[in-house]
Amino acid sequence: MQIPYEFLGKIFVLMLFLALLGTGLALLIGAYSFKKHRIIFPDFVLFTLYLFYSPAKWICRVFRIRGTLVDDILIDVRNAVMYDDFLNIKGRRMLLLPQCLRHPSCKARCDPVYGYECKRCGLCDIAKLCDAADRCNFKVFVVPGGSFVKKIFKEYRPEACLGVACYNELSENMQAVSFVPVQGVLLLKDGCFNTEANVEEIIQKMEMCNV
Numbered sequence: 025m026q027i028p029y030e031f032l033g034k035i036f037v038l039m040l041f042l043a044l045l046g047t048g049l050a051l052l053i054g055a056y057s058f059k060k061h062r063i064i065f066p067d068f069v070l071f072t073l074y075l076f077y078s079p080a081k082w083i084c085r086v087f088r089i090r091g092t093l094v095d096d097i098l099i100d101v102r103n104a105v106m107y108d109d110f111l112n113i114k115g116r117r118m119l120l121l122p123q124c125l126r127h128p129s130c131k132a133r134c135d136p137v138y139g140y141e142c143k144r145c146g147l148c149d150i151a152k153l154c155d156a157a158d159r160c161n162f163k164v165f166v167v168p169g170g171s172f173v174k175k176i177f178k179e180y181r182p183e184a185c186l187g188v189a190c191y192n193e194l195s196e197n198m199q200a201v202s203f204v205p206v207q208g209v210l211l212l213k214d215g216c217f218n219t220e221a222n223v224e225e226i227i228q229k230m231e232m233c234n235v
């Protein structure tokens with residue numbers, strides 16, 4: 025039997041066209057939701073933008089739109105969709121912080137499973153966040169990377185998660201742990217070193233759980 029290369033080629037081009045069209049549509053709806061703070065078709069937006077994450081970034085580049093818009097949409101829509109569930113969890117809740125928030129002179133030891141054990145020396149904002157987490161019944165983990173998130177989920181088995189990270193890490197990790205109610209807060213200043221977080225916003229999210 026002869027392989028119909030021409031027909032298969034046409035099918036491939038059609039599927040590519042439909043995928044780009046769907047991605048563009050999800051971007052438009054997501055951008056509208058993000059700007060107007062009115063979430064519409066959240067499942068379609070999340071599913072399509074996670075599936076076609078790289079093409080969505082490519083579309084942004086082509087139309088000279090900032091590439092972080094894709095992550096902004098994913099974080100914002102996920103936060104909106106899971107907010108009520110997150111507030112209702114009264115069991116094990118955890119706050120995940122990136123290790124780049126630590127002060128350069130931090131003396132905390134890194135546990136191979138749970139990450140850095142903050143001594144609350146006060147040199148960086150993590151001490152303040154640990155105090156607030158105690159008041160709000162959250163367990164804090166300061167992690168060096170995504171592999172620690174998996175280990176912590178396996179050992180601690182949280183029922184809700186509040187994460188802090190930079191754009192692409194936050195949207196990726198929120199998707200990875202979305203089997204529990206999750207909320208995300210973006211870093212104010214990212215990078216691999218000496219980063220800054222919106223401490224008030226993080227504390228506010230934890231306090232809302234106790235209202």
Ligand code: SF4
Pocket residue numbers: 126127129130131132141142143144145146147148149150151
């Ligand atoms: S507050 Fe904690 S994380 Fe920050 S520098 Fe001190 S020990 Fe390290």
